[in-house]
Amino acid sequence: MNLKNLISTYENGIATVTINRPKVLNALNKDTLLEIKEVFTKLGTDDKVKVIILTGSGEKAFVAGADIAFMQSLSAIEGFEFAKLGQEAFMTIEGCPKPVIAAINGFALGGGNEIAMACDLRIAAETARFGQPEINLGIIPGFAGTQRLTRLVGKTKAKEIIYTGAMIEAQEAHRIGLVNKVVPLVDLMDEALKMAELIASKGAVSLKLAKSAIDTGVEIDFHSGSLHEAQLFGLCFSTEDQKEGMSAFLEKRKAKFKNK
Ligand code: HXC
Numbered sequence: 208m209n210l211k212n213l214i215s216t217y218e219n220g221i222a223t224v225t226i227n228r229p230k231v232l233n234a235l236n237k238d239t240l241l242e243i244k245e246v247f248t249k250l251g252t253d254d255k256v257k258v259i260i261l262t263g264s265g266e267k268a269f270v271a272g273a274d275i276a277f278m279q280s281l282s283a284i285e286g287f288e289f290a291k292l293g294q295e296a297f298m299t300i301e302g303c304p305k306p307v308i309a310a311i312n313g314f315a316l317g318g319g320n321e322i323a324m325a326c327d328l329r330i331a332a333e334t335a336r337f338g339q340p341e342i343n344l345g346i347i348p349g350f351a352g353t354q355r356l357t358r359l360v361g362k363t364k365a366k367e368i369i370y371t372g373a374m375i376e377a378q379e380a381h382r383i384g385l386v387n388k389v390v391p392l393v394d395l396m397d398e399a400l401k402m403a404e405l406i407a408s409k410g411a412v413s414l415k416l417a418k419s420a421i422d423t424g425v426e427i428d429f430h431s432g433s434l435h436e437a438q439l440f441g442l443c444f445s446t447e448d449q450k451e452g453m454s455a456f457l458e459k460r461k462a463k464f465k466n467k
Pocket residue numbers: 230231232234271272273274275276289290293314316317318319340341344347348349350
C-alpha cells in the first residue's frame with residue numbers, strides 16, 4: 208500500500224496505524240479517509256493481525272477533526288459526500304473483525320472524537336482533550352458523531368457536548384464513559400500495547416464473534432440481540448479454540464488458541 212497520510216506497522220500480531228499529518232494536527236481530509244478505509248479493509252482480512260492500535264502522530268493531537276481548510280468551500284452535495292465518505296471509513300473500523308484500540312495522544316476533536324468512538328476501546332493520555340466543536344464552525348458533526356456519542360454517553364451529555372462545542376478533559380471523558388482508561392502520555396503506547404497483547408492472547412474467532420454480538424446487539428431490540436448472541440455462542444462450538452479453551456481449563460493449564 209502506498210500510504211501518504213498514514214503509517215502502518217506490524218509486530219507480533221499487533222498492527223499500529225498512525226494518522227500522520229502533524230502539521231495540521233492530523234486533520235482528516237478526503238485522501239486520509241480513503242487511506243483509512245483501505246488500510247482497515249486490508250488489516251481486517253490479514254490473518255496474522257489480531258489487534259489494531261490507532262493513534263496520531265506527534266504529542267499534541269490524536270486528530271483535531273476534519274480538515275477545515277478542505278471543507279471551507281464545499282457545496283451542499285460535496286459536504287454530504289464528504290460526510291458519507293468519513294462515515295464509511297469509520298464503519299470500516301467499527302466493522303473490522305479485529306478489536307481496534309484508540310491510543311489518544313492529544314486533541315480528539317470533531318472528526319477526531321468521531322474516529323475514536325468508532326474504535327472498540329479508547330485509552331487516553333492525561334493531556335488528551337475531547338469535544339465536538341463543529342457548532343463553533345456553524346456546522347454539526349457529520350461522521351456519525353451525533354449517533355455514536357449519544358449511544359456512548361447518553362442523550363443528555365451528548366447534547367451538552369455538541370451544543371456547547373466545549374472541550375472536556377481526559378478525566379471527565381473517563382467519568383462519562385467516553386474512554387476506558389487515562390494514563391500519563393509517556394505510558395500511553397505501552398498501555399495500549401499491553402492491552403493489545405492481552406487481547407491478542409485470546410482466540411481470534413471468539414473475539415470476532417464477541418464484537419459482532421455487542422455491535423449488532425446494541426442496534427437491534429433486546430430479544431433479537433439475545434438470539435443473535437445465542438447463535439454466535441452456538442457457533443463457538445464449531446471451533447478448535449472452544450475445544451482447546453475448555454480442555455485447558457479442565458486440565459488446569461493455559462489455553463493455546465489456534466484462532467480457528
Ligand atoms: C485544518 C487544522 C485543524 C483542522 C488544526 N489545524 N486543526 N487545520 N483542520 N481541524 C491546523 C491549524 O490551522 C494550524 O495550522 C495547525 O494545525 C496548528 O494548529 P493551531 O490552531 O495553531 O494549534 P493550537 O493553537 O495549539 O490549537 C489547537 C486546537 C486548534 C485547539 C486543536 O487547532 C483547533 O481548534 N482546531 C480545530 C478543531 C476543530 O474545530 N475541529 C472540528 C473540525 S469540524 P497553521 O498553518 O496555522 O500552522 C469536524 C467535522 C467532522 O471535524 C465531520 C465532517 C463531515
